[in-house]
Amino acid sequence: MKYACRRVAMLAVTMVIVSLLAFVAFDLISGDPATAMLGTEATPEKVAALQKELGLDRPLLVRYGAWLLGFFTGDLGVSYSYHQSVWDLIAPKVAVTLCLSLLSFLLIAAVSIPLGLRSAVRSGGVLDGARTVLNQLCMAVPPLFTGILLSWLFSTTLRWFIHGQFPALSADFWGAMKYLLFAAVAIAIPRIAMTVRMLRSTVRQELQKDYVRTAISRGNDRSAVLRRHVLKNALVPVVTFLAQTMAEIVAGSIVVEQVFAIPGLGRMLVASISSRDYPTVQAIVVILAFWVVLAGAVADLVNQRIDPRLRLGGRS
Amino acid sequence: MKKNLLGLLLSVALVCAVLSGCGDGSAAQTSEDRVAANAIVVGIAQDLDDSLDPHKTVKAGTREVMFNVFEGLMKPTPNGDLTPAVAESYTVSEDHRTYTFSLREGVKFHNGEPVTAEDVVSSIQRCAAATETGIVQVEAFSVMEDIRATDERTVSITISEPSNEFLSYLTTAILPAGYDQQDTAPVGTGPFRFVSRTAQDSIVLERFDDYWGMPAQLKQVTFKIIENADSLMMSLQSGAIDLCGHLTSTQTAQLGDDFDVAEGTMNLVQALYLNNAEAPFDDVRVRQALSYAVDRQAIIDLAFDGYGSPIGSSMYPAFGKYFDESLTDYYACDAERSKRLLAEAGYPDGFEMTITVPSNYKPHMDTAEVLVQQLAAVGVRATIAPIEWESWVSDVYTNRQFQSTVVGVDASNMTARALLERFTSTYGKNFINYNNADYDRLFREVLATYDDEKQTALYKEMEKNLTENAANVYLQDLADLVAVRKGLTGVTFYPIYVLDLSGIRYTA
Numbered sequence: 001m002k003y004a005c006r007r008v009a010m011l012a013v014t015m016v017i018v019s020l021l022a023f024v025a026f027d028l029i030s031g032d033p034a035t036a037m038l039g040t041e042a043t044p045e046k047v048a049a050l051q052k053e054l055g056l057d058r059p060l061l062v063r064y065g066a067w068l069l070g071f072f073t074g075d076l077g078v079s080y081s082y083h084q085s086v087w088d089l090i091a092p093k094v095a096v097t098l099c100l101s102l103l104s105f106l107l108i109a110a111v112s113i114p115l116g117l118r119s120a121v122r123s124g125g126v127l128d129g130a131r132t133v134l135n136q137l138c139m140a141v142p143p144l145f146t147g148i149l150l151s152w153l154f155s156t157t158l159r160w161f162i163h164g165q166f167p168a169l170s171a172d173f174w175g176a177m178k179y180l181l182f183a184a185v186a187i188a189i190p191r192i193a194m195t196v197r198m199l200r201s202t203v204r205q206e207l208q209k210d211y212v213r214t215a216i217s218r219g220n221d222r223s224a225v226l227r228r229h230v231l232k233n234a235l236v237p238v239v240t241f242l243a244q245t246m247a248e249i250v251a252g253s254i255v256v257e258q259v260f261a262i263p264g265l266g267r268m269l270v271a272s273i274s275s276r277d278y279p280t281v282q283a284i285v286v287i288l289a290f291w292v293v294l295a296g297a298v299a300d301l302v303n304q305r306i307d308p309r310l311r312l313g314g315r316s
Numbered sequence: 317m318k319k320n321l322l323g324l325l326l327s328v329a330l331v332c333a334v335l336s337g338c339g340d341g342s343a344a345q346t347s348e349d350r351v352a353a354n355a356i357v358v359g360i361a362q363d364l365d366d367s368l369d370p371h372k373t374v375k376a377g378t379r380e381v382m383f384n385v386f387e388g389l390m391k392p393t394p395n396g397d398l399t400p401a402v403a404e405s406y407t408v409s410e411d412h413r414t415y416t417f418s419l420r421e422g423v424k425f426h427n428g429e430p431v432t433a434e435d436v437v438s439s440i441q442r443c444a445a446a447t448e449t450g451i452v453q454v455e456a457f458s459v460m461e462d463i464r465a466t467d468e469r470t471v472s473i474t475i476s477e478p479s480n481e482f483l484s485y486l487t488t489a490i491l492p493a494g495y496d497q498q499d500t501a502p503v504g505t506g507p508f509r510f511v512s513r514t515a516q517d518s519i520v521l522e523r524f525d526d527y528w529g530m531p532a533q534l535k536q537v538t539f540k541i542i543e544n545a546d547s548l549m550m551s552l553q554s555g556a557i558d559l560c561g562h563l564t565s566t567q568t569a570q571l572g573d574d575f576d577v578a579e580g581t582m583n584l585v586q587a588l589y590l591n592n593a594e595a596p597f598d599d600v601r602v603r604q605a606l607s608y609a610v611d612r613q614a615i616i617d618l619a620f621d622g623y624g625s626p627i628g629s630s631m632y633p634a635f636g637k638y639f640d641e642s643l644t645d646y647y648a649c650d651a652e653r654s655k656r657l658l659a660e661a662g663y664p665d666g667f668e669m670t671i672t673v674p675s676n677y678k679p680h681m682d683t684a685e686v687l688v689q690q691l692a693a694v695g696v697r698a699t700i701a702p703i704e705w706e707s708w709v710s711d712v713y714t715n716r717q718f719q720s721t722v723v724g725v726d727a728s729n730m731t732a733r734a735l736l737e738r739f740t741s742t743y744g745k746n747f748i749n750y751n752n753a754d755y756d757r758l759f760r761e762v763l764a765t766y767d768d769e770k771q772t773a774l775y776k777e778m779e780k781n782l783t784e785n786a787a788n789v790y791l792q793d794l795a796d797l798v799a800v801r802k803g804l805t806g807v808t809f810y811p812i813y814v815l816d817l818s819g820i821r822y823t824a
Contacts, residue, residue, distance in 0.1 A: 035710040039374035041452050042714045043744045053449050081365035082515055083499035089515050148546055155554045164359070164542060164551025165345065166517075258544040261551060263517035271516055271543075275365055276706055 007300070011293050016068070018289040019282060023064045026278060032056065033080050033276040054080065067282060077279035081272065086283045090268060094287060095169050097253055097265035099177065101291070103184040104191075104249045109242060112192045116199025116238075117231065120207070138193035143252045147186040147259035154182055164261045183260040187252040191245050198241055202234040236303050243299030247292045347555045347801060351822055355536035356804065358815070359548055359560035363516055363541045369498035370489035371443050372450040376726055376813050381539055383814035384521060384532075385426075386489035386504035389417050389436065389471075392730050396636055396811045398483055401529075402431055402490045402505055403471075412478035412766055415486075419469045423528045425492050426509035433465030438493040440473070440486075456485040456733075478766040484731045507532040507818040516541060521817070533806070533821035545678070558801040561815060564678065565621035568797045578798040579623065580809030584724030585630050585735065586680070588671065588687060588789035591719055593749035596669075601661040603786035607647035608654035609694040610687065610789050619682040623795035629779040630725070630735050632793035634811035638732040640776045643783045654694045666695025672712055672721040675702035679794055680722045687722065713747050724794060726813050732775040733762070739787060748788060755781045 155163035254266030391401035404420035446453035628643035727734035
């Protein structure tokens with residue numbers, strides 16, 4: 001329980017720090033929201049008036065304090081660009097990016113764990129060499145490129161989906177998931193390759209250990225030993241790695257959403273940064289940070305299940 | 317092992333069957349479905365992340381779309397004239413100072429309310445006073461002395477000085493008085509009504525069935541926002557998009573057989589804009605030298621496959637009577653002359669300069685790259701500084717902290733004033749710091765002249781002044797290539813930056 005409390009506190013502190021960093025970063029780059037909003041209509045007087053109206057003439061920390069207060073009272077503010085509540089603006093996008101991330105994650109987990117195990121057990125030979133090359137290749141291609149390639153193959157050529165026609169999640173959930181699947185594959189490919197390689201090396205290390213030899217010499221079935229003992233031990237670092245992957249998935253989704261024209265959080269983030277739409281940027285940054293930190297916390301919990309020794313919370 | 321392989325093959329086959337199957341949701345729409353529904357999808361590269369209130373809109377991309385939703389007393393026509401819209405007719409008094417508009421019978425707002433004289437008065441006053449923050453003040457309304465509703469269907473406007481351009485500004489959108497949701501749920505009188513906007517995704521318009529004039533042909537138009545150029549192309553090829561403007565010649569070449577390409581003009585003055593207040597561009601000889609160093613046609617051929625119209629001053633051909641063709645070749649490319657002028661100005665070995673370019677506008681980036689090559693031939697060592705659009709607006713346009721920049725300047729309405737007033741020395745948006753007493757005097761004369769012919773002559777003199785003094789290195793009006801799905805017709809080009817949807821229809 002104490003441990004859980006500590007985790008929640010850490011989560012809150014991380015998020016506050018992230019939001020503060022985002023706030024400060026925006027103060028440092030050129031271009032301010034008032035000028036961006038006025039565009040070519042901007043004159044120094046108009047900019048000053050608008051800054052005052054938006055409260056941008058206040059010192060940084062005061063602005064940050066006001067934002068933080070709003071955040072904790074459930075008020076994310078009003079978007080400078082769209083003149084509507086930030087929450088209404090991003091809520092549908094949170095759902096889209098959440099689906100995309102989960103789909104990518106499931107793909108990574110579902111493909112890389114069996115594949116990693118298999119390649120660990122059957123190592124050596126020509127096939128193994130070919131696999132290593134393929135693995136390297138998959139790791140090297142950026143999602144941007146895979147995305148374009150997949151789109152060209154499955155939309156332009158095979159017509160399995162219509163590129164640029166992402167249905168709203170609420171209107172056609174399965175249609176949307178099908179569309180997202182192609183984007184998820186683009187995100188997943190390099191991560192699958194990495195996870196496979198990692199799992200392969202941890203499993204192989206584990207296979208060298210004495211307990212494996214003992215178990216097998218006692219007459220246990222080799223594959224049962226692999227499933228019941230080796231995998232359990234080899235999985236701990238992999239779960240931690242997969243949690244870190246969550247952060248990479250989120251980063252990957254920013255690119256892939258652009259390529260597949262998916263109206264998600266990543267695209268919204270890029271657009272609101274370039275139009276200096278602070279309230280929207282802040283909200284998205286905090287949501288993404290929460291998502292990533294949460295993934296870490298979940299990984300810890302999963303690892304404790306796998307290996308009860310970790311329940312001591314690091315006091316060994 | 318064999319079993320495993322079989323299993324794998326089977327599951328792959330299953331996944332393929334599910335993914336390629338057409339039994340999924342109803343939202344997937346092919347272009348045939350859209351023909352049946354009399355609807356189209358238009359691809360646009362910029363979101364309408366702006367106020368949708370037409371009096372507050374600052375982005376050209378937003379105006380381009382919302383042109384279909386709003387109308388003023390008058391409205392522009394494709395050939396550059398004005399035609400009465402919310403007004404049915406107007407009379408001008410003997411002294412050219414009082415305009416009397418009689419409103420058209422049966423004009424309704426999209427919310428069903430009839431347009432009243434009060435709505436007209438309040439809309440125009442809103443833009444004249446601009447007391448609300450965010451309202452773009454219409455400078456030309458400063459000459460307005462009085463505006464009143466003389467009866468329910470008549471509005472009269474009195475101005476202090478006769479002006480034959482005043483009418484052009486009455487294209488200002490008429491909005492329902494007292495309605496305060498314009499920012500997000502705009503209501504106007506145009507042939508299409510606004511249905512919804514989903515940020516970074518789409519804008520939906522629908523035909524307004526109670527429109528006073530010829531009703532639009534299409535029932536529904538969805539604008540799909542796709543910023544990524546590759547993605548935009550794939551959406552055209554996949555059948556998700558039926559119409560898309562502002563494409564490059566390289567893009568249209570990839571389109572295939574499903575599309576026709578309509579060619580119009582972007583209606584922009586693309587130039588290498590020079591900061592006239594900063595050395596070395598404060599010396600007219602240097603500016604002229606750059607003008608001689610540049611080969612416009614070569615830029616158009618190299619970077620735009622020959623699409624584009626060269627220009628020689630701040631005016632583009634679509635403006636008809638104000639365009640002076642003789643200025644286009646004023647500076648025929650001449651490297652020797654350019655070097656001589658540079659030597660006279662004290663730069664026999666050229667100099668270094670920076671060209672700031674908004675990096676999200678590929679045509680301007682491409683142009684700048686050719687410019688760098690051409691300038692190198694006369695010893696001017698130019699480097700490109702790519703910059704985000706928002707930073708361009710604040711650094712270059714507002715704070716004027718730049719040496720030179722390649723952009724396109726457009727006209728907000730169909731008057732020569734919209735293009736030429738900006739270079740008068742005291743004008744707030746004179747971002748190149750052009751300061752020429754003759755030019756200022758000419759503009760004062762323009763304002764004091766009522767005779768159209770005389771005024772046109774004065775405007776042409778202003779253009780000539782800009783050319784002779786090489787205020788900027790004028791380049792071209794970019795071509796606007798529009799991909800139109802076969803079976804669709806009716807795209808009309810205007811001399812301003814708008815996309816008129818009302819005439820677009822399916823032929824079959």
